[in-house]
Amino acid sequence: MPLRVALLVNPTAGGGRGQRLTAAVRDRLRAGGAHVDVLVGDDAAGAAELARQAVAGGVDALAALGGDGLVNLAATAVLGTGVPLAVVPAGTGNDAARMLGLADPLSAVDVVLHGRRRALDVGRVGGRVFVTVLSSGFDARVTERANALTWPRGAARYPLAVLAELRVFRPVPYDVVIDGVPLHLPAMLVAVGNSRSYGGGMLVCPDADPTDGLLDVTVLTPLPTARFLRLFPSVYRGRHVGRPEVRTFRARTVRLEAPAMTAYADGEPVGPLPVEVDVLPGALTVLAPQGPAPAGG
Missing domain, CATH: 2.60.200.40 (Tumour Suppressor Smad4)
Incomplete structure (x- = not known):
């Protein structure tokens, strides 16, 4: 059965870099044998809801194509579910990607396909992480x-x-x-x-x-x-x-x-x-x- 990946995209990340990378990232995932659903919310709340629905629907991985803000939304969606978060950097700071040793977005796609699972801590403040x-x-x-x-x-x-x-x-x-x-x-x-x-x-x-x-x-x-x-x-x-x-x-x-x-x-x-x-x-x-x-x- 192919790997089921929900690709959560912030098209405005990095001054539009998220949008420019979406097709290339999607196609590279599909070329690697994955079934990919691209998720784009109208705003942050919409993106968060799409991520929650994808995780509840049983995807094998939730990949965040964007910056640290989108990674935060995706991390919140997968927290405690066992569904792994993958990071494809396309934002301004990309510090979550840096934490994982990821710099190039297309190379990060290979981690979605072949990466290893790791358990990381998260901080919590005011009911959010x-x-x-x-x-x-x-x-x-x-x-x-x-x-x-x-x-x-x-x-x-x-x-x-x-x-x-x-x-x-x-x-x-x-x-x-x-x-x-x-x-x-x-x-x-x-x-x-x-x-x-x-x-x-x-x-x-x-x-x-x-x-x-x-x-x-x-x-x-x-x-x-x-x-x-x-x-x-x-x-x-x-x-x-x-x-x-x-x-x-x-x-x-x-x-x-x-x-x-x-x-x-x-x-x-x-x-x-x-x-x-x-x-x-x-x-x-x-x-x-x-x-x-x-x-x-």
Whole structure:
């Protein structure tokens, strides 16, 4: 019996890249012997409903062709069902794909056909889950700016959004509770990572492991603009950790509270703080490349 694949597509992902790739991805899956149903919702709620219906209908895999937001919808649909999630990157950041060691969308199709099953953790916040990172503070404001930019395409919009937000952002008083231990501290940002990166490869939680049953927390305390600009490039290599302005924790539960701050998870808005975050160990089944997992994946 052929592999039954539901291909969930965000046609607007990556500035229309999702739409441009749909036929090639579908045809490559079919050439590999799969039966493919292409699912395109009118909006996020419609896409989520189509994904739920496909999983309930007994597909063998749900493949998400898009960015991290679509991966989030697909992960929610398969969670706890045993149906594996496959990721075909076509978005702006593609950090969920990066976590799995996937870069090229057509190569990712081969993982849908021949990949191995892996169990990954997910974060949970406010009744929803996230696969990569939940952020609040400066980085969440940057995400808002980056999402509003029409140029440039792809991950290049994030550094521009950083520079724009840096002109106006001021440190925020946070109340953070790490596994029941309260902390009160001013901060530029607080990131809670199930995996290592967000924003198109920024390793904000460079030691995060989505199989360890824990969340990594990175806190950037206030620092002058010039020092921030020197520190920022090191985030892409994960070398900010260990700097005196950066504090890190590892936890099973995290509570964040700060005035007038919004939390983002997988690049999408969650809602205003306060938020309670915990981890669901091994709750998500994914299709991953054969061979050893990439670092942090």
